[in-house]
Amino acid sequence: MSIWRALSEKMAVFTVIFAVVAYAFPSAFLIFKDVFLFCFAATMFALGVVLKPEEAQSAIAKPLSIALGVAMQFWIMPMLGFTAALIATWQGASPAMALGFIIVGCAPGAMASNVIAYLAGGAVAFSIAMTMVATMFSPILTPLLVDLLGSAYMEIPFWPMMQTILLSVVLPLALGMALRTRLSSSKLKQAEVIAPGIASIAIIIICGYAVAGNHEQLANTPAIVFVLVVLLNGLGYLLGWFAGKLFRFERSYRITLSIEIGMQNAGLGVALALQHFEPETALPGALFAVWCIVTAAGMTRWLHRNSHDADVPAAI
Template sequence: MKRISEFITRLLVVWVVLAGIAGYLYPPVLTCMKGHIEWLFAFTMLGIGAVLTPKDFEPVAKKPHLVLMGTIAQFAIMPALGFVIAKLLRLPPDLALGVILVGAVPGAMASNVISYLARADVAYSIALTSMSTLLAPLLTPSLTYLFGRTYVDIHFWPMFLSIIKIVIVPLLLGLSLRRFFPDIIERISFVFPLMSTIAIALICGLVVALNRDYLAQVSALIFVAVVLHNALGLLLGYGAGKAYRFDVKRCLTLAFEVGMQNAGLGAVLALKHFSARAALPNALFATWCIITAAVLAELWGRRVRADETG
């Protein structure tokens, strides 16, 4: 069972694409899940909390200034980029808000795996992702309001409460389960990445299903926006690391943290508080950022291995 879970998890992009195809060809298969999507995402956060250990938070305690610097870079670069891209491409209001929401959510948990594959600073990656996730209830609604209020009405408190309910509470519950039932959690830990993979695939497929008739009109525009957002995020994240005088491994880690966003959360928030169209950029970004980061991780990992054997 563990090997099956690992196999499915490694093919996340494949499952997301297949779910998207299913959502486009057979919308009712996935649209029936719309009312349960928050609970589905909450289970993924519970699983993430259950696999975290006190050791994962050591970098925050030992070098809090480095974590603060990385967190500032992430929440400064991505929302501003989303706003600028939306303006430059003259996106319709719903899509513009969706791109801004991509930038306002915390870092993707998948960035930790990517940092490992790239032989970057995994401990720093986990610390940054954890910090941005814990700050999300305050910063995600605030930044969405700051950059998105010219497009639609945005209400801070409903978004704040949603993030508390589907992110923070499950995360803390997962940490508690790990603390009080470590042996049981260790035995079933392989299930949690599988849960996350299934949840993200279903969320992205649902977004496609809800936007089936609209996709043909805006697919190229959304793709350009997502590619720009991701590429510039990776580039500016690396540049921020250089400006901070980080070493190469830490610069690469920061690039992944900035360029990869928890767009699954963005899609859930868009469906809950805005519109299905606003969720579209999030669904595409969730897939695209993993593809680009995985390619970069493989290229960098090969370089590191060559240097080590060299």
């Protein structure tokens, strides 16, 4: 079982290594183009196996926490994305590339955040609930916010997007939860070790594919774009954590809110940018997709080393 534990505990290291490999040999990762959504589905299936029923009940019992979390998701990150776009423009970046930061900021939370929340000791059910609600509202909120902040209109295919969510998130999650009920206690202990490792492999593949798929664009990206991606991600984590403290969330919920806000569904942002705008617009999203996985994976290690902090009782 040690290999599975190593995969989850050293995910940040493996992510960086395979991102470099993907950049040097993009063809090795472009083969995952047709199984990209299956990787997302694998992470959700793994989460279903480790998601405890009492955690799901706890999250459902706190609808106000979910509403506050989603509200922060669609306020903090769009504002940060708008600020990053202004700075990028001042530093000479093209308007198309600056718009990419707004699209990243206005996207819902990343599906991979659910796995990161589990590995970081967060509230998994709360993370899944936030991701699902934010994604369901994104066909309305994302284009409205992009239009407001970026003076651009972006049409999102609502029903195809919802179908993707159902097939790559809801269905595998339900299957994983169903499998959990059929496992003996000994098998369940094994599954709880293996599942995070499988999820980590899927995230590494997703990250590598994001690099490989944007190989040529990444080579010509201005330095300011890299700096702003780092700041956008880091400030998202920080402001998400302080928002959790403001709402008096318990520690696991603060961790989750920080991760949900700091990590964005940049893959969705890249797809939308490529479909509706110039290729340059997809660059910030491609960089963010890689960077947020690396930082989130590294954050899980830090949080585990500081896991003895006293919890603050939840007020909501």
